Amino acid sequence: MSLSSGLEGIVAAETILSEVDGEAGRLVLRGHRLQDVAGHRSLEWLIGTLWTDLVPAPTDEPTLRAALGEARLAAFDSVAPLLPHAARLAPIEALRLLLAAVPDDHKAAPLHLVAAVAVGLAAVLRTRAGSPAIAPDPRLGHAADLLRMIRGANPSDAEVAALETYLITATDHGLNASTFTARVVASTRAGLASAVTAALCALKGPLHGGAPGPVIDMLDAIGSPENAEAWLDAALQRGDRLMGFGHRVYRVTDPRSDVVKRAVMALGGAAGRIRFAEHIEQAALAVLARRKPARSLQTNLEFYTALLLEALEIPRDAFTGVFAAARVVGWIAHAQEQMAAQRLIRPQSRYVGPLPRAA
Numbered sequence: 001m002s003l004s005s006g007l008e009g010i011v012a013a014e015t016i017l018s019e020v021d022g023e024a025g026r027l028v029l030r031g032h033r034l035q036d037v038a039g040h041r042s043l044e045w046l047i048g049t050l051w052t053d054l055v056p057a058p059t060d061e062p063t064l065r066a067a068l069g070e071a072r073l074a075a076f077d078s079v080a081p082l083l084p085h086a087a088r089l090a091p092i093e094a095l096r097l098l099l100a101a102v103p104d105d106h107k108a109a110p111l112h113l114v115a116a117v118a119v120g121l122a123a124v125l126r127t128r129a130g131s132p133a134i135a136p137d138p139r140l141g142h143a144a145d146l147l148r149m150i151r152g153a154n155p156s157d158a159e160v161a162a163l164e165t166y167l168i169t170a171t172d173h174g175l176n177a178s179t180f181t182a183r184v185v186a187s188t189r190a191g192l193a194s195a196v197t198a199a200l201c202a203l204k205g206p207l208h209g210g211a212p213g214p215v216i217d218m219l220d221a222i223g224s225p226e227n228a229e230a231w232l233d234a235a236l237q238r239g240d241r242l243m244g245f246g247h248r249v250y251r252v253t254d255p256r257s258d259v260v261k262r263a264v265m266a267l268g269g270a271a272g273r274i275r276f277a278e279h280i281e282q283a284a285l286a287v288l289a290r291r292k293p294a295r296s297l298q299t300n301l302e303f304y305t306a307l308l309l310e311a312l313e314i315p316r317d318a319f320t321g322v323f324a325a326a327r328v329v330g331w332i333a334h335a336q337e338q339m340a341a342q343r344l345i346r347p348q349s350r351y352v353g354p355l356p357r358a359a
């Protein structure tokens with residue numbers, strides 16, 4: 001049996017949800033190119049499209065939007081007793097706690113889980129800042145309400161559009177590490193809340209969804225354009241990874257990066273910051289090409305995500321939680337798809353330890 005330690009090149013599932021074409025730099029979401037959805041459709045439209053015939057929830061856009069609004073209200077009540085403890089944790093760990101409290105036999109688990117991530121994240125951020133959590137407004141779209149609950153004030157239409165574009169872009173992405181985790185847990189028939197909680201744990205790491213906060217740390221540490229090359233070179237010399245660069249599948253470009261970059265540019269107001277980031281990006285690509293010539297390492301989703309979430313005044317340690325607010329949609333769809341496939345995921349390991357002595 002051949003060994004693939006990171007499972008690269010192994011196909012472990014068939015899915016109708018998304019296609020990640022690494023050679024073409026293309027992402028298809030259930031038959032639609034990412035570029036044709038982000039900025040053109042609502043998040044609720046995409047949730048309904050991804051979930052159709054897979055997830056037990058309404059999937060036509062207006063009904064789903066109303067049901068998700070009601071689910072946010074219900075989630076606000078159910079997370080409230082856990083907030084004092086959750087708010088003492090890092091936001092992503094707080095979400096881990098809140099999701100772990102959702103029963104697997106919750107009657108409306110799919111919408112409740114989507115709602116709980118958004119409502120829980122906002123409530124945790126408010127609580128730790130010493131402010132009361134803000135109740136959801138079920139009449140709003142999910143992106144608008146998430147931003148309003150975090151910020152405590154109504155965001156502008158442009159801000160909502162930017163966040164919605166990001167959430168759409170991050171909703172689903174083939175068999176990434178967290179989605180694979182969701183499918184593994186779902187394949188054991190453990191239940192949807194368990195699958196989603198496990199997926200969140202996989203998302204947390206800096207090689208996956210934990211990257212965007214450290215992107216801002218990197219920009220801060222570099223400080224000014226003239227430091228870029230020396231700083232980046234020294235980081236690679238130490239064996240560090242540059243956050244926001246590289247991808248397991250994409251070789252030419254990560255199409256999500258372009259979409260999110262356009263969204264942050266459309267926001268306006270951060271032109272100087274974007275120019276600085278572009279300078280760092282070019283310097284990083286040059287240093288990576290020089291030091292890692294064997295591998296095509298390009299900008300990934302997380303680099304401009306960090307700038308977008310920073311421009312929306314979201315605290316940097318909450319960036320991964322916002323990512324989770326999007327990806328939970330994909331985790332649920334994949335978990336349901338895996339459950340329908342009725343196949344336990346159970347690969348093998350190759351034993352390289354000592355053998356028992358012959359009797």
Ligand code: ACO
Nearest residue numbers: 206207208209211241242243244245246247248295300302
């Ligand atoms: N910075 C420096 N070197 C890198 C980077 C990077 N960002 N990415 C890959 N490399 C190097 C590796 O060190 C390795 O070099 P070597 O062959 O000299 O040892 C080579 O490129 C291949 O690396 P792998 O680990 O095989 O690449 P893999 O496909 O497993 O990694 C990953 C993908 C984890 C995303 C990687 O590119 C990385 O660590 N990036 C930084 C973290 C990041 O941005 N994460 C977000 C990913 S996007 C998302 O999850 C939504």
